[in-house]
Amino acid sequence: xxxxxxxxxxxxICEAIIDFxxxxxxxxxxxxxxxxxxxTCKKWRPRSRLNLFNRVRFRYSQQVEDFLRNIKANxxxxxxxxxxxxTPAEYHKNHGVFAFAQKPLAQQLQRVHKLVFDHYxxxxxxxxxxxxxxxxxxxxxxxxxxxxxxxxxxxxxLVWSLPQLTELICGLNTFTSPPTKLQ
Numbered sequence: 590x591x592x593x594x595x596x597x598x599x600x601x602i603c604e605a606i607i608d609f610x611x612x613x614x615x616x617x618x619x620x621x622x623x624x625x626x627x628x629t630c631k632k633w634r635p636r637s638r639l640n641l642f643n644r645v646r647f648r649y650s651q652q653v654e655d656f657l658r659n660i661k662a663n664x665x666x667x668x669x670x671x672x673x674x675x676t677p678a679e680y681h682k683n684h685g686v687f688a689f690a691q692k693p694l695a696q697q698l699q700r701v702h703k704l705v706f707d708h709y710x711x712x713x714x715x716x717x718x719x720x721x722x723x724x725x726x727x728x729x730x731x732x733x734x735x736x737x738x739x740x741x742x743x744x745x746x747l748v749w750s751l752p753q754l755t756e757l758i759c760g761l762n763t764f765t766s767p768p769t770k771l772q
Contacts, residue, residue, distance in 0.1 A: 604636045611640030619644075642669035648678040650688045660697050672703040677710075690714075695724035703730040704751070711747070712739040712765050719750040732758040740766045 607626050613619035620641065627637035647653050660667040675689050704725065728751050738744050741764060748757060 600632070603633065607633060607636045607640060611643060638666070639669055642666055644672040644674060645670050646674035646676055647689055648676055653689050653691065653694065657691070657693055657697070664697075667697040668700055670698050670701050672705065673698065673701050674705040674707065675709060676705075676707045690718045690721035692721060692724055695721065695726075698725070699727055701725065702727055703732065704728045705732040706734070706736050707732075708735045709733075710737045711743060712737050719746055722747070722750040723752060725751065726753060729753050730756040730758070733762055734758070734760040736762045738762060738764050740764055 607623070610622045610626060611619065613622060623637050623641045627634045627641065629637075645656065647656070673689075704722075731748065731751055731754055733744070733747070736744075738747075743764075744759075744762065748754060
């Protein structure tokens, strides 16, 4: 069968299969599978989009700009984003300032509740990023794993910059400068 109309399976089963594809661990495979589902037939497109945009991952700065253009052209897509993953492709090289913390992005993504930083050099970012992150008003969960911070205070500042944060997940983070005495 090429569409849900001619499928022998109830629509709930087809949607459950699409949802299962959306849970795939490897984001690249997940994207390719869900894109194929979206192109299969018109009835599969809404559920595929829901799963495609549930978790958005940026690996390159240009992807942020492309995504902003996409949600500007299709504003309803922004409401589908629940998780935002920042994982620079060039972690082991100097990836420079990764321009994800932008006010337009924070304004568009009103439903994102989880922010994930993985394999990231936070020690290279300017202090203004904390102010911009505070614009993400709906984030309740922050996951930082394999992050290089300048000091432990940088991590604390990051946590404080998210006003609605209730959950923090940390793993394998490092610091480039020794901690200073609190005064």
